[in-house]
Amino acid sequence: MGIFKIEGGTPLKGEITPQGAKNEALQILCAVLLTGDKVRINNIPDIIDINKLITLLGNLGVKIQRNEPGSITFQADEVNVGYLETEAFKKEGGALRGSIMIVGPLLARFGKGYIPKPGGDKIGRRRLDTHFEGFINLGAKFRYNREDHFYGVESPEEGLTGTDMLLDEASVTGTANIVMAAVLAKGTTTVYNAACEPYLQQLCKMLNSMGAKITGVGSNLLTIEGVESLGGCEHTILPDMIEIGSWIGLAAMTKSEITIKNVSWENLGLIPNTFRKLGITIEKRNDDIYIPAHKDGYEVKTDIDGSILTIADAPWPGFTPDLLSIVLVVATQAKGDVLIHQKMFESRLFFVDKLIDMGAKIMLCDPHRAVVMGHNFESQLKATTMSSPDIRAGISLLIAALSAKGTSTIQNIEQIDRGYERIDERLRAIGAKIVRA
Ligand SMILES: CC(=O)N[C@H]1[C@@H](OP(=O)(O)OP(=O)(O)OC[C@H]2O[C@@H](n3ccc(=O)[nH]c3=O)[C@H](O)[C@@H]2O)O[C@H](CO)[C@@H](O)[C@@H]1O
Ligand SMILES: C=C(OP(=O)(O)O)C(=O)O
CATH class of the missing domain: 3.65.10.10 (Enolpyruvate transferase domain)
Incomplete structure (x- = not known):
């Protein structure tokens, strides 16, 4: 089984084009x-x-x-x-x-x-x-x-x-x-x-x-x-909205300036606004998404009455469950707290253990709900060795590794390869230090 070695902590820059969905x-x-x-x-x-x-x-x-x-x-x-x-x-x-x-x-x-x-x-x-x-x-x-x-x-x-x-x-x-x-x-x-x-x-x-x-x-x-x-x-085939969401999360958490090309905005539903609720700036430039480098971090918006932000999945046009793991990892460096509620699947949040090992502040309330208390970049995640349990946990761990200090190893990367095309090569093209071994 292949592994990725990732040296994190450096911002990325450039353009990335989503694969077909x-x-x-x-x-x-x-x-x-x-x-x-x-x-x-x-x-x-x-x-x-x-x-x-x-x-x-x-x-x-x-x-x-x-x-x-x-x-x-x-x-x-x-x-x-x-x-x-x-x-x-x-x-x-x-x-x-x-x-x-x-x-x-x-x-x-x-x-x-x-x-x-x-x-x-x-x-x-x-x-x-x-x-x-x-x-x-x-x-x-x-x-x-x-x-x-x-x-x-x-x-x-x-x-x-x-x-x-x-x-x-x-x-x-x-x-x-x-x-x-x-x-x-x-x-x-x-x-x-x-x-x-x-x-x-x-x-x-x-x-x-x-x-x-x-x-x-x-x-x-x-x-x-x-x-x-x-x-x-x-x-x-349309561009992959889950890949697009993954790149939005990656850009914010690594403080990178990234343009995601030809995203088919009219087919993204709640995805851009859900990331905006985490405080991420997302600009529409023709059919591209432009994300500026979030040098000063990103601050979670609370609900109108001041209560803690909840991000939950629902059948379309609700927010897709396939992006909740990515939202969760991005929340670990936000300013503020977020409740992640994965309603559809009962075993998709267990990967938070790995993020906790890396220093993230997360409380797993039950198999469906996790409260994330963001670090606001005051403390960087620590590099570690981890195995990817499923495709979206895999990409979330990869994003965490790219933002962490030091060299992380991700095992079981077939889980990531089953859904993301030549991911190492495409990330290297925007400056990521990632090698496949
Ligand atoms: C190959 C493919 O396309 N896979 C996607 C597809 O899987 P898939 O089609 O297998 O998923 P389903 O839509 O059948 O159901 C997903 C889960 O959600 C539950 N459920 C579903 C509908 C509902 O109204 N209430 C409810 O609780 C189901 O019981 C199940 O546990 O849709 C899932 C839900 O968007 C995505 O995570 C998968 O990436
Ligand atoms: C759960 C997913 O895929 P699959 O339904 O193929 O397992 C996914 O794409 O996030």
Whole structure:
């Protein structure tokens, strides 16, 4: 397993361009299974999770033609559904979270979809009930083998049939999966309590450009009029909003002047304002974000009545849970106190132990809540050796290491590489002292 060695304490300077969004790319790549025509996808991030999914599609028989870097043309005209029943698939399908979203398209187009328990971060319970309840509502038969955690759905002879459904929770990958199954079902499906992240808006736009009939895009009520078949299209993935948030946090905590290029401001939702609540100056310059060097630190804004600032996650358009670990680390050097409330996942805050070792003042109240008492840079974090437990804790620890005095070591960096493209190289380009060993 690789490690990063990071010498912290020096401000960075320059421009950084976000990669394509990992979580959008996972949905979009699965959607290529919905047609036998060519689908060209641009701005695909070159990261472990995405590359694993591309390999999986290739093993299913999807033709993959690489264009310029980041652009691939897929053609699913000779899909080998038999691959789903092989031992190789059982291993491969369980290696990442996003693979769950091949089930909806396969069920819709080929009448069956199987998947082993998907991987992804170990950040608490990650149920799949919403996905499978959705397929069952469309008429699919469901089976689950408890021994090897293998899930399967099959459609009846007459195919899937549209219906009205109310999801038990606004699951991101669950909504994507159900939408991809419903686009080819007979009749109309309505999905209420649908997730509506930009990832999903992009997926629906892509499906519509392939000939699907989806309305309500961007809201929590989607109406999908089923069509006979879909055709090819070209789609460009948005910049990764979680990477953008990560670079905002990095800039503030290392007192660096950084411009984040081409961020697609209209798709950032509450992200800029949430960092502003920590006292970080974020300027909109055309479609870039400019962050000045915070030489005098940043001061947390309290609520109107003076009570302690709380930053909590919520389904979109709420604040994404994937940025809470980054907000937490940035708060350790703010002037003022912040309560971080991670409502969705119960094991995502345990990495604070490592920050406490580095000298951060954090009180973990329970698995979901931590109070951070900012140092206001009066005391610098100390370098240490740490292991990255999940992707976002990993990047948070990396930010902490870049702001700390001395040389830190981060182990288990595959966790970071699965979501951040050539991160060491890109950070070195703006002056970071980071090497991969
Ligand atoms: C590949 C991918 O796209 N992964 C993202 C996706 O995962 P994923 O789609 O797996 O996450 P879900 O949206 O299904 O649910 C995430 C967690 O939040 C809980 N939950 C969800 C909705 C809700 O209204 N209430 C609630 O409590 C779920 O029970 C679960 O524990 O969405 C998560 C939530 O934004 C992100 O952290 C992941 O990065
Ligand atoms: C939790 C995440 O990813 P995954 O769902 O792939 O585990 C994430 O991107 O923060």
